[in-house]
Amino acid sequence: MSIESQQAALDDLHDEPGELPVMRARFEHNGSPRYMLYTIKRFGLDREHDFHLDVQLVSDALEGGMETVEARLQDGEADLIDIDYISTARERSDGAEIVAIHPYGRTVGGLVAPEDTDIDGLEDLPDRRIGVVRRLDKNWILTRAACREFHDFDPDDEATPVEAGSKVRLTEMIHGDEVDAVLQFWPIVPEITETGPYREVLPVSELVQRLSGTSNRLPISTFLTSEQFLESSPETVRRYNAAYRDAVDRLVTDDEIWEEIGAALMTYDDPEIVRAVRDGWRDMVVREWDKETIEGMEHLFTSLLDVAGAEALGVKEIPEGTFRLEP
Structure with missing residues (x-):
């Protein structure tokens, strides 16, 4: 709208x-x-x-x-x-x-990919093109930190982050098959997954809790x-x-x-x-x-x-x- x-x-x-x-x-x-x-x-x-x-x-x-x-x-x-x-x-x-x-x-987002993707988690990000609003966006930083902490690689090196510049452009990128997955902000995730052949692979909030070491919200x-x-x-x-x-x-x-x-x-x-x-x-x-x-x-x-x-x-x-x- x-x-x-x-x-x-x-x-x-x-x-x-x-x-x-x-x-x-x-x-x-x-x-x-x-x-x-x-x-x-x-x-x-x-x-x-x-x-x-x-x-x-x-x-x-x-x-x-x-x-x-x-x-x-x-x-x-x-x-x-x-x-x-x-x-x-x-x-x-x-x-x-x-x-x-x-x-x-x-206010974090989710990793969203096509339904037929073989991306099932962070460990599948190497050699993929991942859409982000910008490389300093919190979703990408949290994803990098979790990959380094739990999977011993940095997706900034082993994947290809593609900066969209805006959330709107980020959605356009996955609809246009320009990337393999996107880290989209949570309010927009349902608009993508409920209206097309896409699924949320991983909510970034899970990474927040794992990295923080606490159950506190x-x-x-x-x-x-x-x-x-x-x-x-x-x-x-x-x-x-x-x-x-x-x-x-x-x-x-x-x-x-x-x-x-x-x-x-x-x-x-x-x-x-x-x-x-x-x-x-x-x-x-x-x-x-x-x-x-x-x-x-x-x-x-x-x-x-x-x-x-x-x-x-x-x-x-x-x-x-x-x-x-x-x-």
Whole structure:
């Protein structure tokens, strides 16, 4: 579904901010946070918590090596985005004044291949062309780390990663038989597997748990704001966090809102796809975090660093102040 049609559905739910403090949310048009953003606007959860959430969807293309949402935040055109915490650490190490203010979820993807493929696991990746959004994408880094840890090879050397540049292009690549498999983001996996002769070979969330060494559900992506916005509007950040938790509570219990979301925001409104995305979202989302959660995220980072190295991650450590439990 186009950015324009999805934005129109969100615009129908927007009201005037009046005297309320405004938080500018800029999120990818094919990313799963839009389901939560729609729910906040649909039920007025931002107004209920005394702030105005201004939601605009943007492309997932790259601008100067960064995803569009990152560029918006760093250019001062957004107050709220989501990216994975490895990218957050990388950008913060490079001087970006960004900070993680709340967990989102296990936003990784899945290895998808044609149904008749003989790719059944990581051990089958050598000599294959694997589509990725970009080589620094978390799905590829996690796959590399797992292959090196559990199978003694690096697919960056023994397979051929093919950068698509966007999630949309990645889907086009597997449909066009340009690659043998793709590492696609989880909300798009059902759209591929339910509408064509494709199957999910392996969910990357399994690799997260194996590499982290814990059964705790760890968020890979977090919500970010700028240091400037956090300093000037900490109460607005806290109000957003409360609205997010309320939206999560509704989305994990209310099946009917997912039917509405399917019609308004998803490319396919097939009930089976909508239910698959709904169930995947519920399994993915993280409502809260605490010190133990942060320690688990740091442990996973260390595991990835030990296996894949700083060059693959693009960063050698998580900078101090990256995570803020209490905005």
